[in-house]
Amino acid sequence: MPLLSDPLVTDRLTLKNRIVMPPMANDLSSGAGEVTEKHIKHYQARAQAGVGLIIVEHSYIMPSGKMTKKQLGIYKDELTGGLRSLAGAIREAGAASAIQLTHAGANTTAAVCGCQPVGPSDVPVPSRDEIPRPLDTAEIGEIVEAYAQAARRAVEAGFDAIEIHGAHGFLLCEFVSPLMNRRADEYGGSTENRLRLPLEVIAAVRRQTGPDYPLFYRFGASDFIQGGLTLEEARQIAPQLTAAGIDFLDISGGMCGSRPKALADTQGYFVPMAESIKSTVDVPVIAVGGITDPAYANSVVADGRADLVAVGRALLKNPDWARQALEQI
Ligand SMILES: Cc1cc2nc3c(=O)[nH]c(=O)nc-3n(C[C@H](O)[C@H](O)[C@H](O)COP(=O)(O)O)c2cc1C
Numbered sequence: 001m002p003l004l005s006d007p008l009v010t011d012r013l014t015l016k017n018r019i020v021m022p023p024m025a026n027d028l029s030s031g032a033g034e035v036t037e038k039h040i041k042h043y044q045a046r047a048q049a050g051v052g053l054i055i056v057e058h059s060y061i062m063p064s065g066k067m068t069k070k071q072l073g074i075y076k077d078e079l080t081g082g083l084r085s086l087a088g089a090i091r092e093a094g095a096a097s098a099i100q101l102t103h104a105g106a107n108t109t110a111a112v113c114g115c116q117p118v119g120p121s122d123v124p125v126p127s128r129d130e131i132p133r134p135l136d137t138a139e140i141g142e143i144v145e146a147y148a149q150a151a152r153r154a155v156e157a158g159f160d161a162i163e164i165h166g167a168h169g170f171l172l173c174e175f176v177s178p179l180m181n182r183r184a185d186e187y188g189g190s191t192e193n194r195l196r197l198p199l200e201v202i203a204a205v206r207r208q209t210g211p212d213y214p215l216f217y218r219f220g221a222s223d224f225i226q227g228g229l230t231l232e233e234a235r236q237i238a239p240q241l242t243a244a245g246i247d248f249l250d251i252s253g254g255m256c257g258s259r260p261k262a263l264a265d266t267q268g269y270f271v272p273m274a275e276s277i278k279s280t281v282d283v284p285v286i287a288v289g290g291i292t293d294p295a296y297a298n299s300v301v302a303d304g305r306a307d308l309v310a311v312g313r314a315l316l317k318n319p320d321w322a323r324q325a326l327e328q329i
Helices: 037-048 077-092 137-157 171-176 196-209 231-243 271-278 294-302 313-317 321-328
Strands: 019-021 053-060 096-102 161-166 215-220 248-252 285-287 308-310
Touching (some): 077 137, 137 161, 137 196, 171 196, 196 231, 271 285, 294 308, 294 321, 313 321
Parallel strands (some): 019 308, 053 096, 161 215, 248 285
């Protein structure tokens, strides 16, 4: 089995080691979603210190999907220049780069996104009060197209990969969740129907990127909430995501954020879920959740539980985490 320090080589992407900086929003943008100098410094510092892959934070693909006022955006062509500088800075600092594309769905407020938040149904995300407006099929088509255009911008900006956000109560996660999705049309009900929008987005993104470009999907593999998606159903869904063209699965979970209260915030709290999903697919899998200890991170890879390890808050706290970890193991 490989170690944390070993490269990961696929026919679409080569990473110099198995350490991933997962997407972490930092609200450093202007109100219009532009990349700022602060973004460049933030990501450059982690890339220079040896992270193999940096997944740039969730970036909204259209204004109705904006979650916070200073969120990074990828919703119009004018933003591509700044994104190109960011991708270039990460590359020059020695890391591979991906950018996470997202629509917040019901996980926002009218005050931020400028309209009544939208979702699969009129069911609010459990952590929010505002009732979302159910999308009609024409609007769903517009969202799919917005993902495609955002993907085109990501490729034009020079990112090495794209990650589609399908976790943490954002729009695609809401469609998959039986708790949030009460639709009676072809987008609701059966697993096949609830998965329809994510699969349409993957297909539309793939059409823009071409066949050989690496696509990641951040899959919320359990909602950790009564009536929501369970790991058992997620194990049926994961192979369908890869069959649709996903090359890497980034396994997270939680309808109300990435750190469900139901789980103690312990070392590797989502690793068992990543390991379970890994046994259903034949693409590389990223594990995440409370990982701070280099020896533990190395054991996740060395024991074959996941192919890559994402280290979030520990990298925010200590930009040099990767360098120090690689020296220690
Ligand atoms: C400040 C902050 C911002 C985050 N933003 C995102 C995001 O934009 N997209 C996403 O998928 N997850 C986001 N997350 C979740 C992280 O990617 C990660 O899954 C989570 O923090 C657990 O990993 P950790 O315990 O190593 O921090 C965020 C987490 C934090 C702490």
